[in-house]
Amino acid sequence: MRVVLAEDQYLLRDGLTRLLQAHGMEICAAVESGDELLAALRAERPDVAVVDIRLPPTFTDEGLQAALAARRERPDLPVLILSQHVEQLYARELLADGRGAVGYLLKDRVFAARQFVDSVRRVAEGGTAMDPEVIAKLLASNARDEPLGRLTPREREVLAGMAEGRSNAAIARQLFLSEGAVSKYTTSIFAKLDLPPSDDDNRRVRAVLAYLNGRVE
């Protein structure tokens, strides 16, 4: 799996490179500015881009803008955004095209190495990886929503897991449930939210995110 990495802090760039290489990924470019990122994405055509939002020269949202620009040129380009803070605003922009293959994680998620590498893989395969904090914010700002209010606490936990991009198996592991139970919860959640049922994990996640995303727009 070929990865382009954009991160301006040397220590983190170096650590990420080692981590991903240790898990059998190939770092085809590790850059430190927005312009270099865009050039690398065009030249290397990687399987996934791991990008820090804030990059030189402006130290604003350079990384996000470069990633969004690259995705406009190549809509299926998987992008995983890393940041010191998460904003619903950015999550919504990333999810707006409804194609998936996006991730948005806090930088400290890198501590849990295996989970982080799983997220990179999931995004590369067209799935999503949303930080639990983003999902918590999305859920909170939809809290006054009538159908969401009808969910049981357990169903809300399963919904959050789905929105983060996890598969049924992963949710089951996390909540100490059987996969069968999770699948039952998902069916009832989809019924309550009036979403079309689907067996495909990715499509299911996208439906949930679109739901959370669309309500407040």
Next chain:
Amino acid sequence: MSRPRRYATALGRALVLVALAPLVTLVQAVMLASLVVAFGLGLMFVFPWAVGLTRGTANLARAVHGRWTGRPIPSPYLPAPPHPRPGPDGRYRHLGISYRSPALPEFFERVHRLLSDRATWRDTLWLVADPVVGLAMAALPLLAVGYGLFGMALPLLWDPSYPGDTLADYAGVEVASHGTALALVPVGAVLCAVGLWAGPRAMALHARWTRTLLAPARASELALQVAELDRKRTAATDWQAAEVRRIERDLHDGPQARIVALGMTVSAAEELVDDDPAAAKVLLRQAQESSSAALRELRGLVRGIHPPVLAERGLGDAVRALALDSALDVRVEVDLRGQLPDPVQSAAYFAVAEILANAGKHAAADRVDIDLWHRDGVLRATVTDDGRGGAEPATGGGLRGVERRIKPFDGVLAVSSPQGGPTTVAVEIPCPLGEECCEPGTGPVPGAGAGAARGEAGRGELWLTALAPVLCSVALFPQGLVAGLLLIFGTDNRSWFLALYMPEPLRWPTVLAMVALGLSGVRPLLRRWRKSGAEQRC
């Protein structure tokens, strides 16, 4: 106002000013006499009294003109000195002399303040000059109209049987026949028309003249501004120092403590790793959680200092992000083009955040509308909620905080919050958009331009406004036009018309030169009048 009414009003006001002139003259006499008595004979006690009288008269003139022009003339006087305070021995000291009662030191202070106040001397100058200059401005149109009416009535009044066969001389011409009287009717009509035409203009000029001397001098205005800026700076630095202290405390109690604990946990794990790997693992997991918690706290702190979205996307998106995170139903309208200066963005962001938090906390609102726009060099934000209203900046701690935040930028906070709602809070911060205001220190100082525009007329202009109209109208009208008429009709009476004393070939050139001189002076005056008229309309 209709034209006839405008002319009538102007003449009426001129009449009032003429009637006031004796009062001003009387006060002038009193003031000058008091100066002689106070400083010549040393009877100082009359001085404050005379200054009081002068100020009363000047305030009357200020009030009259403020009312007529719709632009109040502010009072220029320095505030009275503070009451003297007794020293530790219960006595009052003044210039090294100790007094038992505060009366004398207070009197000296007062006299000193009156003497050092520029306004005292400007008032005195006005007292001396106004009975001449001001009276001339007010009386000339009245005299022109009156004398013009008299001229138009000459043919009716002229009586050949009157002893001496002359009624009078009019405008320097001896009225010796019915024909001359008739010939003088147009002169009277022109005089009358000029008087009417000049009326409102003379009043505008008079207002300008009064404002020039009686409005606060530029120096007093600046002194007042300096005091205000000083107060604002103190408030801003106090607030900033408090913020820095808060951040220090938060760092100390939060992330710093966590990182210390983290280090201890890691070293404990290091000691255990050989003997009890399982326990070491547990400790390492704890360490990881500690570091996550420290990061979380740092993130919260950073948000309170300068939200990352604000740094990354600017004010518009930062407020949008705020709206998304809010539990309320918030709509945001943003109309900002160009770059706002960072400190202004930050102040506006926190102001809006605070108002939004208030709407959720105190007003029990469901829906909030935020409008953010920039026009004419002013950044405006309005936050409207559908809550229960009744918010007051005086009592609401949150709104107080908002006010403190925007004060250093000359920002204004306005609240409309009737009982039962809806509440609208508006924030205005003067600030130019674009590059020039991005560098700290290079931005225009708010209010400086306005102050200069309001500034006093210079001394040159004072003379121009006072003398030019008199000189020019004398040149244009009697010496130019009337002399021309007399040349046409032919008369032996040369009176005071310069042109008629000239040798024959130079008569007409003199008349034309007079007219030209008059017109040349009148043109800039006309422009000035038009300008001051426009100012008054504004």
